[in-house]
Amino acid sequence: MPELPEVETIRRQLDPLVRDRIIGRVEIPDPTVAAPWSAARFRRAISGKRIQRLTRRGKYLRFELADGETLVIHLRMTGRLTHLERRPGGDRRRHLRLLLHLDDGTFIAFHDTRRLGKAFIIPAGDSRAYWQKLGPEPLGRSFTPARLAKMTAGRDRQIKTLLMDQSFIAGIGNIYADEALFDAGIDPRRPAGKLTQPEITRLHSSIRKTLKKAIRLEGSSIDSYVNARGEKGGFQETFQVHRRQGEPCPRCGHTIEKIRVGGRGTYFCPYCQKL
Incomplete structure (x- = not known):
């Protein structure tokens, strides 16, 4: 999608x-x-x-x-x-x-x-x-580390499923949840309310960094996506973990694994993203 x-x-x-x-x-x-x-x-x-x-x-x-x-x-x-x-x-x-x-x-x-x-x-x-049914824009000025901390406080849901909930944050799906969580070093199965303040700060930065880079590369073309000119995007060439099951982690060299979180195929490094 x-x-x-x-x-x-x-x-x-x-x-x-x-x-x-x-x-x-x-x-x-x-x-x-x-x-x-x-x-x-x-x-x-x-x-x-x-x-x-x-x-x-x-x-x-x-x-x-x-x-x-x-x-x-x-x-x-x-x-x-x-x-x-x-x-x-x-x-x-x-x-x-x-x-x-x-x-x-x-x-x-x-x-x-x-x-x-x-x-x-x-x-x-x-x-x-x-x-109003949608959550905040992750690239908007109002989306700050403090707001993300408030949004996750007391939440038992796994952080990846929460990131993909459009009423929580608008616009993030499977690809960018995987990539942002890897960049932040957070296991996708972690309960959102258990994240520490340093982890919240890292995640906020990783979400924005990942989305900005993907926009700069005009999106990810792994299935049918093309831009308004009919051309493929380029972010898929820079994937760190998404769709890289069985390959070495670019950070530690251990094997990237695929699990299911919230019913969705989820790619992560179990060594860099410890539960």
Whole structure:
């Protein structure tokens, strides 16, 4: 699933291309993308609207429209959002779920192999309430070591499962939880409330460092992810532990192991990340 770095990469690439553009024709080859709305209702809601800017909240892309409404796209597992110079045809329409025609003659295409992604509209005035369900942005100013300490205090849940809970912190998934915990030297099974203050401080730093590096390298392409230009990211080339089961730890040389934490495949070094 595209996580914060992948979604932020797409946002940074698309924002200057869609600002002040007007949405013209809206093609919906797969009406389930807008469910429970009908395709006709969805088209009427956004056709002719001007895009003010493209923002991000957690793993969600938000096209903020001039009338105060917001077109939201959640890529989920296999979604791709790309900017095209030409209308896709033939094989390029495979898995196409939504196509926005912009007034400069270009297109925003939403492809999704597994058809799990969604597009929906948040009415004017409802946006603030909707996003309150998400935790803080890990790269935001309000996310400090002190806040992380307060958030984890008294929590019995394993730290990795908590990091991936979008109501706890917005945007972190399996890849970046593994990499940040390794960087901080923390076992993914540790109860969050048992972390010491030095560990909390290290984890806070590792989360931000890992996410910033991944954004700089335009995300991780290990399955279907490509950026808004249709290109693969590069962070997967720098993985320390994720998907490196059986390989030597880059820090101590011992073997990286794979376990399951919270139902998710989890990669870690049992020597560098002691329970």
